[in-house]
Amino acid sequence: MLKVENTGAPVSFSPELLKQFDEIVKRYPKGKQKSALLPILHLVQAEYGWVSSPAMDKVAEYLLIQPIEVYEVATFYTMYFMRPQGKYILEVCRTGPCCLVGAEKIMDHIEQKLGVKEGDVTADGLFSWRGVECLAACGFAPVLQIGPEYTFYENLTSESVDQLINDLKKKANN
Numbered sequence: 001m002l003k004v005e006n007t008g009a010p011v012s013f014s015p016e017l018l019k020q021f022d023e024i025v026k027r028y029p030k031g032k033q034k035s036a037l038l039p040i041l042h043l044v045q046a047e048y049g050w051v052s053s054p055a056m057d058k059v060a061e062y063l064l065i066q067p068i069e070v071y072e073v074a075t076f077y078t079m080y081f082m083r084p085q086g087k088y089i090l091e092v093c094r095t096g097p098c099c100l101v102g103a104e105k106i107m108d109h110i111e112q113k114l115g116v117k118e119g120d121v122t123a124d125g126l127f128s129w130r131g132v133e134c135l136a137a138c139g140f141a142p143v144l145q146i147g148p149e150y151t152f153y154e155n156l157t158s159e160s161v162d163q164l165i166n167d168l169k170k171k172a173n174n
């Protein structure tokens with residue numbers, strides 16, 4: 001379970017970001033601006049890399065709703081990050097079929113290889129990882145995805161994970 005940390009620098013949304021919020025709100029009937037909450041949170045996450053408490057407070061202010069209404073939604077959906085993440089987030093499926101063919105071993109391997117616990121960020125800021133529920137690629141288990149493009153990596157082995165991490169490091173340094 002993700003922990004909500006009441007941290008994060010004060011947030012001031014840019015005029016460009018606010019314009020995008022306005023465009024989303026326009027899709028809904030007058031007075032139903034709360035319906036724009038999910039896509040607005042996605043925009044906030046794309047901008048800052050995660051959804052901090054100050055950002056959620058600002059979203060509440062913008063949508064004219066209570067901060068708790070934003071918190072309860074943001075903490076319900078696992079696609080919103082409640083703390084800073086690495087540039088690459090390795091999301092490993094930990095549901096039954098993947099576990100049957102070694103997902104837990106893959107997660108242990110990733111933890112060891114990156115040297116950080118689930119949800120933490122490597123010192124270079126490049127990686128974080130976490131277990132997630134079924135990624136709907138059970139026939140190719142074990143599986144992980146990397147956002148924000150959600151590229152899938154299937155039939156994982158310790159060796160293929162090492163290769164993947166090394167390739168991402170090279171990509172980041174180019």
Ligand code: FES
Pocket residue numbers: 093094095096097098099133134135136137138139141143
């Ligand atoms: S159980 Fe892992 S992808 Fe479905």
